[in-house]
Amino acid sequence: MSEHEKGKTIDMLWAAAVKPVVEEFNAIYAGDPANIARAYQVITDKYDQYSLQTYFEQVAGWSQDCISLFDLGSPHVVLDNAFIESWKDAFLSSQSGGQQAGMQQLMQGMDQIPLAFLDPALPATLKDAVRYGAKVVSTRYLADGGRGRRVEVVYRNRAGMHASEFADYVLFTIPFTAQRMVQVDPPFSIRKANAIRSLRYVEVTKILLQFKTRWWETYLKERGQKPEGGVVTDLPIRYAMFPVSTSAQFKNGQNRGVIMASYTFQQDATETGALTNEAVVRLAADNMATIFGRALIDDNLELGTSQAWSADSFSGGSAFTYFAPMQKTRLFGTMIEPEWGKAAHFAGEHVSYSHGWIEGAFESALRASYQIYMDAIGTKNIG
Numbered sequence: 001m002s003e004h005e006k007g008k009t010i011d012m013l014w015a016a017a018v019k020p021v022v023e024e025f026n027a028i029y030a031g032d033p034a035n036i037a038r039a040y041q042v043i044t045d046k047y048d049q050y051s052l053q054t055y056f057e058q059v060a061g062w063s064q065d066c067i068s069l070f071d072l073g074s075p076h077v078v079l080d081n082a083f084i085e086s087w088k089d090a091f092l093s094s095q096s097g098g099q100q101a102g103m104q105q106l107m108q109g110m111d112q113i114p115l116a117f118l119d120p121a122l123p124a125t126l127k128d129a130v131r132y133g134a135k136v137v138s139t140r141y142l143a144d145g146g147r148g149r150r151v152e153v154v155y156r157n158r159a160g161m162h163a164s165e166f167a168d169y170v171l172f173t174i175p176f177t178a179q180r181m182v183q184v185d186p187p188f189s190i191r192k193a194n195a196i197r198s199l200r201y202v203e204v205t206k207i208l209l210q211f212k213t214r215w216w217e218t219y220l221k222e223r224g225q226k227p228e229g230g231v232v233t234d235l236p237i238r239y240a241m242f243p244v245s246t247s248a249q250f251k252n253g254q255n256r257g258v259i260m261a262s263y264t265f266q267q268d269a270t271e272t273g274a275l276t277n278e279a280v281v282r283l284a285a286d287n288m289a290t291i292f293g294r295a296l297i298d299d300n301l302e303l304g305t306s307q308a309w310s311a312d313s314f315s316g317g318s319a320f321t322y323f324a325p326m327q328k329t330r331l332f333g334t335m336i337e338p339e340w341g342k343a344a345h346f347a348g349e350h351v352s353y354s355h356g357w358i359e360g361a362f363e364s365a366l367r368a369s370y371q372i373y374m375d376a377i378g379t380k381n382i383g
Contacts, residue, residue: 001065010073017060018087021047040353044084048329052086053079075232075239078202078265082323085355092357103359107248110358131165133158138183139170141340150343169372173348173361177201177316188339195331199350201318205269205308207237207262207284211300214250214257216242219292235287236272237262256302261288269319273308280306321350336367342375 005013021043028039047055056062056070071077076093078086092103106112117126134155142150151170156162172179176196187193217227220242228244241260243249249258261284264272272280281304289297309319323331335351338344347368352360 001069002063005063005066010070013062013066013070014090017056017062018090020059021087043087044328047083047087048326050083051079051325052077052081052083054325055083072234073232075230075263076265078322080266080324082325082327084328085322088353089356092354109248113358131155131157134163136182137162138185139344140185141343142166143341151340168376169343169345171345171347171368171372173346173365174314175201175316175318175321175348175350177318178314179316181316186340188344191334192337192339195334198327199331199335200322200324200327201316201350202320202322203266203269203273203310203317204319205262205264205273205280205306205310206260207272207280207304207306208258209261209281209284209288209304210256210258210302212256212302213300214255215296215300216259216292217245219296231291233287233291235290236268237264237284237287238268239263240288261285261304262306269308270310272306273310277304277306280308320356322355336364338371338375342371345371 008016024046025039025043028042029035047059050059053067056067062070067079071079076089116122118130119125120127134157136153136155138154140152140154142152145151145166148168149166150168151166153165153167153170154162155165172182174182176199179196188196220227220229228242230239230241232239240262243257243259247257262272272283275283284304284306285297285301309315310317332351336346338346345368347361347364349355349357349360349364352364352367354360354363
């Protein structure tokens, strides 16, 4: 490492590397939320050409050893990411940044969101409108179909039978990797098809372990640490996270707890994702035992499970979008544009500014809903 890089923590090195970008952003932002879009656009115009790797090399002037240290010692570094993605995500992922952005967590679990659609007490309940076990296989634009029949969606039910639904609009919310598996007639525009084909996604694998006691709280306190937080390692699990004591999983006073024993990206995720669930749980337990001691882990471990997005057909084999350099500049405008005479619209974290966050799904849903509403007003497709 260069002399000026030695003796500094990863956080210190990162803060120094992105300081010019932060200063440029804040000079335009000036504490006014109305300026955020313009400030972010200026940063995009200047820095979208860089990957995280090339930004470190060409702008920050880091040595290769320093880049390797940052890569190994950080939980979610993907050096091929567009720099603007990593810069934004690092802010949201930090505790201070998350608080400043007003990030919230559903204490009863993220499944409360889809369950709310099924609440019979709500006036807009969808409890009788959801088609369970229905896999969409094709969609068709009917230019002369008339009101209520501008698009046809063909799906296959659990019995293997095909059925159709007709509507004025179709809203695609699936990842582009899964979108490619759905037949569309007529084909989308060349620019849209190129965006769907080339948009960059990342692979992720998560491993959860359940223990009969919350042993980590005692272990960390005895060593002068807070009873929650994360651990970064060069072992295959790479990153583990311990829940806060106020987590909803402890609301009933139980002593057992679940930890995220591994959260891996890209090559690391490919390696763990290729294992069976039994093998990957054993791997995570063995890695945790290497760090914290065999007796502590084996005496408390009850069970575990994993999710490898690379093996998930409904996600198209990918977890979420991370733009490659220049993809935001070249693709994003096309990605959010409707198709089929504004009868086909697109939502999901991939067509938002907040990739990898459920906030992005909400942002894009509001944008797409507005697009549909404005078109419906103009074409009298709303009554």
